[in-house]
Amino acid sequence: xxxxxxxxxxxxxxxxxxxxxxxxxxxxxxxxxxxxxxxxxxxxxxxxxxxxxxxxxxxxxxxxxxxxxxxxxxxxxxxxxxxxxxxxxxxxxxxxxxxxxxxxxxxxxxxxxxxxxxxxxxxxxxxxxxxxxxxxxxxxxxxxxxxxxxxxxxxxxxxxxxxxxxxxxxxxxxxxxxxxxxxxxxxxxxxxxxxxxxxxxxxxxxxxxxxx
Amino acid sequence: xxxxxxxxxxxxxxxxxxxxxxxxxxxxxxxxxxxxxxxxxxxxxxxxxxxxxxxxxxxxxxxxxxxxxxxxxxxxxxxxxxxxxxxxxxxxxxxxxxxxxxxxxxxxxxxxxxxxxxxxxxxxxxxxxxxxxxxxxxxxxxxxxxxxxxxxxxxxxxxxxxxxxxxxxxxxxxxxxxxxxxxxxxxxxxxxxxxxxxxxxxxxxxxxxxxx
Numbered sequence: 001x002x003x004x005x006x007x008x009x010x011x012x013x014x015x016x017x018x019x020x021x022x023x024x025x026x027x028x029x030x031x032x033x034x035x036x037x038x039x040x041x042x043x044x045x046x047x048x049x050x051x052x053x054x055x056x057x058x059x060x061x062x063x064x065x066x067x068x069x070x071x072x073x074x075x076x077x078x079x080x081x082x083x084x085x086x087x088x089x090x091x092x093x094x095x096x097x098x099x100x101x102x103x104x105x106x107x108x109x110x111x112x113x114x115x116x117x118x119x120x121x122x123x124x125x126x127x128x129x130x131x132x133x134x135x136x137x138x139x140x141x142x143x144x145x146x147x148x149x150x151x152x153x154x155x156x157x158x159x160x161x162x163x164x165x166x167x168x169x170x171x172x173x174x175x176x177x178x179x180x181x182x183x184x185x186x187x188x189x190x191x192x193x194x195x196x197x198x199x200x201x202x203x204x205x206x207x208x209x210x211x212x
Numbered sequence: 213x214x215x216x217x218x219x220x221x222x223x224x225x226x227x228x229x230x231x232x233x234x235x236x237x238x239x240x241x242x243x244x245x246x247x248x249x250x251x252x253x254x255x256x257x258x259x260x261x262x263x264x265x266x267x268x269x270x271x272x273x274x275x276x277x278x279x280x281x282x283x284x285x286x287x288x289x290x291x292x293x294x295x296x297x298x299x300x301x302x303x304x305x306x307x308x309x310x311x312x313x314x315x316x317x318x319x320x321x322x323x324x325x326x327x328x329x330x331x332x333x334x335x336x337x338x339x340x341x342x343x344x345x346x347x348x349x350x351x352x353x354x355x356x357x358x359x360x361x362x363x364x365x366x367x368x369x370x371x372x373x374x375x376x377x378x379x380x381x382x383x384x385x386x387x388x389x390x391x392x393x394x395x396x397x398x399x400x401x402x403x404x405x406x407x408x409x410x411x412x413x414x415x416x417x418x419x420x421x422x423x424x
Contacts, residue, residue: 098321101397108307108315108404144423178408185313186405192320193398196390197422208420210409211356 004029004058006051006073008036011090012064013043014134020045022169029054029077055081060088060162067091067112068105071119083122086159088166089113089184090129090137092191101195104188113153113184124159127184128152128167131194133204138170140207146173148207153183176210216241216270218263218285220248223302223346224276225255230350232257234381241266241289267293272300272374279303279324280317283331295334298371300378301325301396302341302349304403313407316400325365325396336371339396340364340379343406345416350382352419358385360419365395388422 001024005016008030016028020043027049030036036048047057055061055077065073070091074082093112094102106112113127129137131151140146150172154160164175178186198204213236217228220242228240232255239261242248248260259269267273267289277285282303286294305324306314318324325339341349343363352358362384366372376387390398410416 095320101394103320107319109310148423177412179412182313183408183412186408189401189404192401196395196398200389200391200395201422201424203424206422206424209423210413210418211360211421212413212415212418 001025002057002059003027004049004054004056004061005064006054006062006077007064007066007091008032009064009066011134011137012062013039014138015062015064015090016046017043018138018170025057027054027057031076051077052081055085058085060086060166063087063089063091063116065091067093068095070112071115074116074120079120079122082120084124086124086126086156086162087116087120088129088163089116089125089127092130092188094191101192101199104191107189108185111182111184111188113181113188117155117181124154124156125181126152126154126156126159126163127181127187128163130184131187131190132207133198136205136207140173141171143205143207144209146171148209149174149176150207151176151178151183151187153178153181153187155181174209213237214269214271215239216261216266216268216273217276218266218274218289219276219278219303220244221276221278223349224274225251226346226350227274227276227302228258229255230382237269239266239269243288263289264293267297270297272298272378275299275301275303275328277303279305280307282324283327286328286332291332291334294332296336298336298338298368298374299328299332300341300375301328301337301339304342304400306403313404313411316403319401320397323394323396323400325393325400329367329393336366336368337393338364338366338368338371338375339393339399340375342396343399343402344419348417348419352385353383355417355419356421358383360421361386361388362419363388363390363395363399365390365393365399367393386421
């Protein structure tokens with residue numbers, strides 16, 4: 001499948017490499033191609049494009065940009081290049097303006113995922129993977145042999161089904177359908193607990209399992 | 213031990229009953245004693261007091277009041293009645309002003325626990341149990357045989373140790389020391405995910421386990 005991954009950070013790199021490894025045709029998108037040249041030398045199956053080229057290439061597109069800058073990045077990607085497509089939003093609206101630990105730029109009665117959905121109404125936004133570090137996103141079996149949960153939130157059921165299948169191809173076993181896109185308020189807020197777990201455990205190779 | 217439980221809702225009732233069952237000398241505090249008379253008829257070991265009487269009675273005091281009203285309730289309990297004591301804060305600053313699901317009245321760069329600590333500087337505030345429903349607070353073995361985590365946040369190490377022992381007496385096996393009281397920002401924010409889990413799973417007898 002043709003995949004576009006917007007972003008140049010650890011999440012974008014991890015997702016692009018994993019998608020290429022699984023046989024997808026991947027373009028990673030950044031306004032500054034130079035910063036990815038070194039990474040690409042060991043990931044030669046992944047092409048580098050602008051935000052707009054990457055979005056145009058993808059049949060499915062990933063938002064792995066910095067959450068506080070995602071809306072601007074997606075506007076550069078272009079409404080027309082994202083129309084009718086699934087946008088997998090893995091970003092978190094972390095606000096580091098007061099240093100570490102971060103707060104969030106949007107919270108409680110709204111979420112980054114919903115902001116994106118409102119700005120791109122003809123795109124099918126699916127929120128997932130934002131509750132784990134990039135390596136766990138793409139290699140969930142490396143934490144507790146995969147015995148933990150990833151959440152998925154979306155308004156479009158067919159989009160949710162397609163992304164669920166993709167998550168299974170990454171190795172995810174427990175995929176928790178949390179409901180419509182407003183439930184991303186919950187998984188984005190969880191980041192404020194995640195950063196404290198990370199701070200205490202001194203590893204980002206962690207996740208949670210829902211018990212009942 | 214002499215225990216004071218501030219509040220009259222499900223959490224206050226569950227904590228009071230459990231503490232009395234474990235042999236503690238418990239007063240439950242409410243401005244309106246009438247509303248607890250029916251409950252007390254089947255919990256006769258628990259005495260009813262005003263907020264101030266309850267705080268004065270307790271060697272350890274629990275804040276199980278409505279989070280949005282906790283600061284006012286604690287002021288009625290009295291700075292002098294809480295001075296030098298451990299205050300176990302199990303409340304969440306849920307904001308239902310826009311209906312369900314709730315937002316939070318304080319978030320990100322501050323927390324209810326820290327607001328309370330600032331208002332009562334000579335009290336040792338310990339945040340815990342706020343990530344689970346009252347029945348799970350007091351009977352953790354009823355979810356997955358206790359195979360899940362409760363968090364504890366406090367600035368005072370001795371207070372944290374004493375509350376950890378109390379949690380063990382409730383049946384808690386996995387008690388996660390998250391750090392100082394500012395880490396309550398994480399567990400309070402988690403409530404926004406919890407309400408979505410509750411909404412999807414149709415039971416409140418749930419919790420999370422941290423996996424690595």
